[in-house]
Amino acid sequence: MNDNVEKRRSERTVDDVFAEAMAEPDIRGRSLWMDAWHRLLKNRAAVVSGVLMILIVLAVIVGPMVAPWAGDFTDWDNTSSPPSLETGHLFGTDAVGRDILVRTLEGGRISLLVGLVATLVSLVIGISYGAIAGYYGGMTDRIMMRVVDIIYALPFMFFVILLMVVFGRHIILIFVAIGAVNWLDMARIVRGQTLSLKNTEFIEAARACGVDHRSIILRHIVPNLLGVVIVYVTLTIPQVILVESFLSFIGLGVQEPMSSWGALVNNGAQDMESAPWTLVFPAVFLTVTLYCFNYIGDGMRDALDPKDRA
Amino acid sequence: MRQEGLLQLAASRLIGLVPTLLVLITISFFLIRLAPGGPFDAEMAAPPEIRANLEAKYHLDEPLLAQYFRYLGEVIAFDFGPSFQYKDWTVNELIARGFPISATIGGLAMLLAFFAGVLIGVFAALRQNTASDYTVMGIAMLGISIPNFVVAPLLILVLAIYGGWLPASGWDWTWQRGIMPVVTLALPAIAYIARLTRGSMIEVLHSNYIRTARAKGLPERTVILRHALKPTLLPVISYMGPATAALITGSVVVERIYSIPGLGSYFVQGALNRDYTLVMGVVVFYGMIIILFNFIVDLLYAWLNPRIRYDEGE
Numbered sequence: 001m002n003d004n005v006e007k008r009r010s011e012r013t014v015d016d017v018f019a020e021a022m023a024e025p026d027i028r029g030r031s032l033w034m035d036a037w038h039r040l041l042k043n044r045a046a047v048v049s050g051v052l053m054i055l056i057v058l059a060v061i062v063g064p065m066v067a068p069w070a071g072d073f074t075d076w077d078n079t080s081s082p083p084s085l086e087t088g089h090l091f092g093t094d095a096v097g098r099d100i101l102v103r104t105l106e107g108g109r110i111s112l113l114v115g116l117v118a119t120l121v122s123l124v125i126g127i128s129y130g131a132i133a134g135y136y137g138g139m140t141d142r143i144m145m146r147v148v149d150i151i152y153a154l155p156f157m158f159f160v161i162l163l164m165v166v167f168g169r170h171i172i173l174i175f176v177a178i179g180a181v182n183w184l185d186m187a188r189i190v191r192g193q194t195l196s197l198k199n200t201e202f203i204e205a206a207r208a209c210g211v212d213h214r215s216i217i218l219r220h221i222v223p224n225l226l227g228v229v230i231v232y233v234t235l236t237i238p239q240v241i242l243v244e245s246f247l248s249f250i251g252l253g254v255q256e257p258m259s260s261w262g263a264l265v266n267n268g269a270q271d272m273e274s275a276p277w278t279l280v281f282p283a284v285f286l287t288v289t290l291y292c293f294n295y296i297g298d299g300m301r302d303a304l305d306p307k308d309r310a
Numbered sequence: 311m312r313q314e315g316l317l318q319l320a321a322s323r324l325i326g327l328v329p330t331l332l333v334l335i336t337i338s339f340f341l342i343r344l345a346p347g348g349p350f351d352a353e354m355a356a357p358p359e360i361r362a363n364l365e366a367k368y369h370l371d372e373p374l375l376a377q378y379f380r381y382l383g384e385v386i387a388f389d390f391g392p393s394f395q396y397k398d399w400t401v402n403e404l405i406a407r408g409f410p411i412s413a414t415i416g417g418l419a420m421l422l423a424f425f426a427g428v429l430i431g432v433f434a435a436l437r438q439n440t441a442s443d444y445t446v447m448g449i450a451m452l453g454i455s456i457p458n459f460v461v462a463p464l465l466i467l468v469l470a471i472y473g474g475w476l477p478a479s480g481w482d483w484t485w486q487r488g489i490m491p492v493v494t495l496a497l498p499a500i501a502y503i504a505r506l507t508r509g510s511m512i513e514v515l516h517s518n519y520i521r522t523a524r525a526k527g528l529p530e531r532t533v534i535l536r537h538a539l540k541p542t543l544l545p546v547i548s549y550m551g552p553a554t555a556a557l558i559t560g561s562v563v564v565e566r567i568y569s570i571p572g573l574g575s576y577f578v579q580g581a582l583n584r585d586y587t588l589v590m591g592v593v594v595f596y597g598m599i600i601i602l603f604n605f606i607v608d609l610l611y612a613w614l615n616p617r618i619r620y621d622e623g624e
Binding site: 150155158245250252265266273283286290291 | 329333337344448451452455462463467559566577584592593596
């Protein structure tokens with residue numbers, strides 16, 4: 001096989017080689033990702049989680065659109081009715097006759113949205129912060145990371161609670177509050193990666209070509225952080241969903257009539273003696289989602305970072 | 311030489327704690343003062359002169375900066391001031407009342423998490439890639455994924471309401487009332503420690519000195535207990551710092567669900583009632599505990615791991 005390639009290579013013209021060289025980086029660049037993709041597909045737990053996750057996302061998006069009830073519709077004939085086919089309330093209803101299935105799906109929209117947006121916020125802050133600290137190094141790095149260390153040692157959840165108490169319970173604030181507190185890990189990881197990247201030949205080459213710092217960071221460093229970042233994102237989303245649910249659970253998150261899985265679990269926990277289904281269904285959705293994200297994240301880490309596989 | 315290094319490390323870390331504490335106090339002070347609505351809003355429209363009297367009593371009429379420095383001074387003297395909501399109580403007294411309960415639950419949960427987690431992790435590592443490994447780790451993943459505010463109501467539902475074996479809520483220092491809160495709190499930590507232990511154990515088992523130990527013909531028991539366990543525990547030890555923080559946060563939920571009059575329930579109550587001094591007191595107090603634990607864990611780690619050098623950051 002190898003001999004064959006060698007032989008062919010000797011027969012080729014300069015133009016051929018040139019054309020091939022032009023095409024090559026494209027193929028190589030993709031093959032790294034393809035490798036990771038194949039490794040991921042071999043991980044059965046991650047694949048099952050991925051499929052389940054897609055189903056949940058679809059259900060959450062489409063479900064409320066096709067449902068016969070709105071989430072805030074109150075069916076006075078069937079309050080606190082158990083799950084049944086006859087009434088059409090497959091997951092039952094709560095104390096004021098709202099359909100648990102529809103509410104769970106609508107709550108899922110909020111929970112997933114918060115997970116995504118807050119993760120994005122922490123991503124943007126974390127990447128820029130970490131990349132700048134790692135790239136400039138020296139005093140800048142030391143001060144910036146000292147700040148991270150200090151914030152890191154603070155009781156994070158209490159600050160989110162304080163933020164919610166101070167600025168009121170607006171949904172956008174939940175995004176910002178969680179995202180703004182959650183960027184620390186990202187910054188640390190990105191900084192570490194940047195430190196090891198910035199001494200590589202291709203960065204040196206870029207610097208030798210006179211590329212300015214801004215472009216080096218944005219065009220050369222950040223894209224190479226992608227693998228680590230993707231893994232981290234999949235692991236951050238469930239954390240954020242959990243934080244939002246936690247806030248909603250203690251009554252500081254989203255407010256009626258909006259709801260999230262955490263708020264639903266909270267409501268359900270209050271009526272669980274008479275209507276356990278109001279607790280169980282949202283709880284199952286929340287847990288399965290977190291479970292899936294964690295497995296996908298694990299699978300991604302194994303796939304993208306085979307060295308680190310323990 | 312090594313002792314000296316450890317002492318130096320301890321000293322430098324202790325100095326490093328000061329800015330953290332200062333930031334903690336500063337942020338929480340100004341955040342809570344930014345909050346719309348004062349602590350006396352709930353009371354029936356008090357005549358302005360009474361209001362002024364109240365504000366004067368709590369020094370709320372002074373400029374913000376003066377209040378800040380006053381508070382800073384008080385905190386250094388470990389005095390968190392009177393509570394706004396719980397009349398006749400100082401925050402110190404509330405902390406003294408709630409913290410022993412929270413600390414008991416948290417401490418027991420931590421112990422349970424450490425021993426159960428390490429045991430499960432070692433078990434899974436020794437059976438790597440077998441069905442029992444996958445099962446145990448699947449359950450551990452569930453333990454990480456399932457939030458404690460889901461576990462707690464489910465436990466109450468099954469063990470208290472349907473089963474009737476345990477009291478559903480309340481607190482009276484008996485083991486029956488302690489068992490559900492402790493288990494709820496420990497569950498995610500057990501799962502996390504089990505995963506950490508498994509990963510680290512597998513790595514250690516592949517190292518050269520374990521091969522040497524086996525080659526010497528040592529029995530497997532000795533290899534595991536004498537040689538593999540200590541380095542395996544290193545990542546677990548360093549996790550104990552964040553674990554403390556997680557347990558403390560978790561206790562807020564757990565205390566609320568099981569109606570336990572611990573510090574966490576005071577915190578939530580204070581946050582909902584804008585009880586400035588109480589909220590700040592709890593945040594600062596918890597912050598101190600977390601910082602203290604991270605400090606202890608750092609030292610423990612350095613002591614356990616002779617390879618580590620703490621001179622230049624990483």
